[in-house]
Amino acid sequence: MKTFENGGLEIYEYTAAGYEPTMNYGEWRVAFMNYSDELAGLYKYERHLLTDEVFVLLSGKVTLVVGEEQTEYKMEKYKIYNVKKAVWHGVVMSPDAKLLIVENHSTSADNSEKFFHNPKKKVEL
Numbered sequence: 001m002k003t004f005e006n007g008g009l010e011i012y013e014y015t016a017a018g019y020e021p022t023m024n025y026g027e028w029r030v031a032f033m034n035y036s037d038e039l040a041g042l043y044k045y046e047r048h049l050l051t052d053e054v055f056v057l058l059s060g061k062v063t064l065v066v067g068e069e070q071t072e073y074k075m076e077k078y079k080i081y082n083v084k085k086a087v088w089h090g091v092v093m094s095p096d097a098k099l100l101i102v103e104n105h106s107t108s109a110d111n112s113e114k115f116f117h118n119p120k121k122k123v124e125l
Contacts, residue, residue, distance in 0.1 A: 024105045033091070033099040035060065045070075045090040046114040051104035053089070055081040060097030065090045 001022070004011035014020040017036035021029050038044065045065070055064060057075040064073045064081055066089045075081060083089045091099070 019101075027105055029103050029105045029107070031101040031103070033093075033101055035093045035095050035097045041092060044114055044116055045088050046112055047086050047088045048103070048107050048112045049086050050111045051085050051107055053083045053107070054102040055083070055091070056100040056102075058098040058100055061094040062097050062099060063092045065092065 001012065001014055001020075002010055003013050010023070012022045012030075014022050014032040014034065017034055018038075019031060019033045021031045023030050055062075055075065056079070057077045059077070062075045064075055064083075065071070066073060066083060066087060068088055073081065093099075
């Protein structure tokens with residue numbers, strides 16, 4: 001949500017639960033993802049067939065789960081995690097977690113695949 005605009009500056013924030021594509025410019029999109037109940041466990045696994053997706057941990061704890069093997073990466077704040085196109089991935093978030101996401105503006109259900117499941121093992125934060 002845009003909170004400020006004055007000439008050459010726009011300021012955005014998002015404080016509600018879940019994913020919000022906050023701003024778009026040209027070919028790219030910047031979004032926030034905040035904890036929601038569906039992100040408490042590895043519930044959704046997805047892959048984007050045409051583009052990479054970048055994750056940056058801003059607060060809390062997040063485990064990024066990547067690949068068909070579901071390899072777990074405990075994210076560190078302010079590091080860039082680039083999931084390459086067509087690679088399966090999902091996140092598990094602590095209740096205080098906040099992610100910044102950068103992806104191609106055209107990323108959508110039309111060029112992505114998702115499945116929903118209950119994991120065989122619990123993902124640790």
